[in-house]
Amino acid sequence: MVVLNKIYTRTGDKGVTALGNGVRVAKDSVRVDAYGTVDEVNATVGMARLHASGDMNAALARIQNDLFDLGADFCRPDMAKDKDAEYTPLRIIAAQVDRLETEIDAMNANIAPLRSFVLPGGSDLAAHLHLCRTVARRAERLAVTLSGAEDINATAIKYLNRLSDWFFVASRAANENGARDVLWVPGGNQ
Numbered sequence: 001m002v003v004l005n006k007i008y009t010r011t012g013d014k015g016v017t018a019l020g021n022g023v024r025v026a027k028d029s030v031r032v033d034a035y036g037t038v039d040e041v042n043a044t045v046g047m048a049r050l051h052a053s054g055d056m057n058a059a060l061a062r063i064q065n066d067l068f069d070l071g072a073d074f075c076r077p078d079m080a081k082d083k084d085a086e087y088t089p090l091r092i093i094a095a096q097v098d099r100l101e102t103e104i105d106a107m108n109a110n111i112a113p114l115r116s117f118v119l120p121g122g123s124d125l126a127a128h129l130h131l132c133r134t135v136a137r138r139a140e141r142l143a144v145t146l147s148g149a150e151d152i153n154a155t156a157i158k159y160l161n162r163l164s165d166w167f168f169v170a171s172r173a174a175n176e177n178g179a180r181d182v183l184w185v186p187g188g189n190q
Contacts (some may be wrong), residue, residue, distance in 0.1 A: 020076035030146045035074035037139040041163075042067040044135050047114040048128035056125070056170065061104060063163065066096050073145070073156050081129065092156045098161040107173045118168075122175035129174060133167035136160055 013019075016024045017032060024034060042064055049060045072090040120130030140160035146152055172178045 001018055001158070020072065021078060023077070029076060030149060031077065034139065034142040035071045037135065037142050038074060038160075041132060041135045041139050044128065044132045048125060048132055050183045051093075051123070051125035051128055052077045052174075056174065059170070062099075063166070066092070066159070066163075070156055070159060072148070073153050077150060077152075086088045086187065091153050094155055094158075097155060097158050097162050100159070100166045104162070104166050104169050107169045111169070111172050114178075114181075115183075118172065119182040119184050120171075121182040122171070122180040125174040126171040126180070129167045129171035133164045133171065136164040136167060140164065162175045 012027065015027050017027050018024050019031065045060050045064050045067070049057055049064075052060055059153040069090050070092050073092050081165070120134075121127050140157065143152065143157050143160055147157060172181060175181045
């Protein structure tokens with residue numbers, strides 16, 4: 001259990017922070033940028049939840065918890081040393097990706113196929129879910145950049161890829177299963 005009784009420590013005042021293994025790195029490192037962007041995704045999900053209810057709200061709550069798991073995963077480098085760690089580091093696992101796929105398939109079963117690209121908008125919830133999608137895509141790009149420099153959990157990248165798909169399908173579900181989608185009209189203002 002995490003216990004936080006003092007919020008500021010002053011240890012980051014010079015632009016460095018500690019990773020999950022205690023190693024100090026610059027706050028603008030790709031790793032910190034990646035898990036910081038995952039935190040951003042989580043904040044956008046929190047905003048979306050203000051407009052969600054029922055099953056959608058429950059699914060978004062599960063995703064928020066997964067995003068903390070993902071942040072913990074990215075915060076702990078040196079996967080090869082996991083077996084030597086004093087505790088088992090938290091890693092995103094395939095079952096979390098599988099759950100997203102199952103939920104995508106269930107939502108998408110009730111939605112007509114697209115005949116055009118969708119513009120972000122429609123309902124309040126759909127607009128917020130599109131924001132979640134775009135920030136998740138940025139987190140995915142940063143994770144891919146990080147994976148080019150360091151070993152990371154490949155399942156974490158799969159999770160982010162699937163998560164952005166989840167947000168897209170959920171936005172269509174939030175738009176009355178696509179009935180309120182705002183469609184792109186190519187060259188519509190020329």
